Amino acid sequence: MNRPWLPYLWKAGVPIAVAVLVYVLPVPDGVEPTGMRMLGIFLGTILALILQPLPTGSVALIGMAVAMLTKTESAAKALAGFANTTVWLIVAAFFIAEGFLLTGLGRRIALLFVTRLGRSTLGLSYGMALTDLILAPATPSNTARCGGVVFPVVASLSQLEDSHPEPEESRKRLGAFLTLTALQVNVVTSAMFLTAMAGNPVAQEAARKLGVEISWGRWALAAIVPGIVSLVAVPWVMSKIYPPTIKKTPDAPQQARDQLREAGPMSRGEWIMAGTFVLLLILWCLGSVVKIDATTAAFVGIAILLITGVLSWKNLADNASAWSTLVFFGVLVGMASELNDLGVIDWIGNSVAGSVDALPWLVAFAILTLVYFYSHYLFASNTAHIVAMYAVFVGAAIATGAPPLFSALVFGFIGNLFGGLAHYSSGPAGVVYGSGYVKTAELFRIGFAISIVNILIWTLIGGGWMKLIGIW
Structure with missing residues (x-):
């Protein structure tokens, strides 16, 4: 028996189920009352953008409508991404x-x-x-x-x-x-x-406030x-x-x-x-x-x-x-900004930082860098991610015993390298996706694969090079 509605039901059902599950979770300390609701709607929208039960622009607008209808996000804040x-x-x-x-x-x-x-x-x-x-x-x-x-x-x-x-x-x-x-x-x-x-000068300034000076030449070297x-x-x-x-x-x-x-x-x-x-x-x-x-x-x-x-x-x-890119990117930027304003991003960063206190610094550093890298799935901008989490993660790395300059530079590099993870991860990703040449699932799949390649290169070769020139 032919059931053409089954694929659509699955593609729509999974995002809805994830959104509802996160939506009803208890609100952690330090997070605003609507924080988990916003996180649930955001994750549900992202999953729907990947599975594509409807075209990209339609999914984004539906996600925004749900956020406004449930009073999770005001209309002004929901539309703020379009002024970015x-x-x-x-x-x-x-x-x-x-x-x-x-x-x-x-x-x-x-x-x-x-x-x-x-x-x-x-x-x-x-x-x-x-x-x-x-x-x-x-x-x-x-x-x-x-x-x-x-x-x-x-x-x-x-x-x-x-x-x-x-x-x-x-x-x-x-x-x-x-x-x-x-x-x-x-x-x-x-x-x-x-x-x-x-976003790189933003990271430089945040590092300076932590007592770490990064010059243009030292970053480039x-x-x-x-x-x-x-x-x-x-x-x-x-x-x-x-x-x-x-x-x-x-x-x-x-x-x-x-x-x-x-x-x-x-x-x-x-x-x-x-x-x-x-x-x-x-x-x-x-x-x-x-x-x-x-x-x-x-x-x-x-x-x-x-x-x-x-x-x-x-x-x-x-x-x-x-115009299609404007719609989906504007909606996601607004949602990501609201997650930051509601304390969800700080909660995630502080939770991770607190969980690695007792570990050797190399192990703690590896965990912190991976979490920082892949938490970018929650962001629609490199700079927004850096503003929200760079100082928290660099400070946590230094607290575990990691060399300060090494920590500041590595998290600075990651602030760029995660820009190819998804079609909303950065401005260039939006341009590439909007061209129509690359499908959503392909961008997620290839973005993850290349992230592994870059992590290996920048960890093994980059780490060895920075050791050779005395950064750590």
Whole structure:
């Protein structure tokens, strides 16, 4: 007997059951009365986003409606995530990428990449990694770097190989591999430099208040070896566990050169897009000097593209990926912020820290770092996680006898490396997921697998390197 409703019932039933179970748990000391209710709704929403009984945007809005209906979250707080600047930076990144595609500049850049690295799809992924690495020290917004610089080129390269988000066969040709690799590379480059992610200076300041000074040079020196090893390893590992269906493209470089000749000189739209892009890079690099944040800079760029006619309002309105990402990311950011405000995050951090007091520092340190890393499933922002838990965990590690500078640096690195765990874990993750090339379950599965690779590299090679240079 055919029961088409059974899969839907299972996919909807599991999140509801988990949400209800956590919802009715007793409220721990230090947590506000509605804290466990909020945690239950948040976990239920996350599970529903993974199992997909309904599309992503629908699940997010239902979760928000339940939070408001049960008085767990006020309407103002539920909608507060939509005022988050990182959420709007992600949306802006989609519009900027649209400009690259519409003008043809993205295709031109993609063809240039193909002429030099296009004999294999793995070569293309290393080209993207090199681009990200070069920009990382001077681009404090990892979302701007991934969404505004790397993603438009990745999208163009994918389309060049006839790889689109739909159908399934098309996305797996190249686009899914390149976009997901770009995310996992971005978390590594963000960890390598103090100025490569907005949350890193927050960690630096929190460490200073604990009596630990971290300079730009010391952070970079400690991260350079494990970072380079990860940048070499991640695209290769991705090619094995999440391979594109096309791997070798021996004729691609010559074909790209031929297509560049046919395309002729750059058009007016391409020149405007290129000039706007250069302006954005300058503003993103010098944001702290000129007092313009990354989101403001991105919308200045969009305004220029609208004024010059490179983009139209219809182009923006028709960008379903951007608006869908705004909905699910805005809802989750609001929920995660409420969990912090209600004391749930502090309760989790303090509970873990208190449970390792009597252990040898190496054992305690390992437990603390793993909990800190994977507790990021409860957050929709790197910076929010750092603000909420960095000082608690570094302080607990130091209290167990772990070297202070070593502890501060390791938790600083983790504050970036967990950004690829899920589709809501960071701004770049939102960009990649919103592209449509990667499915939710794939992002969770691959994100976890690459997290193991990075943990091993940064623990074994990174720990050994930091021992060699005298950090611990």
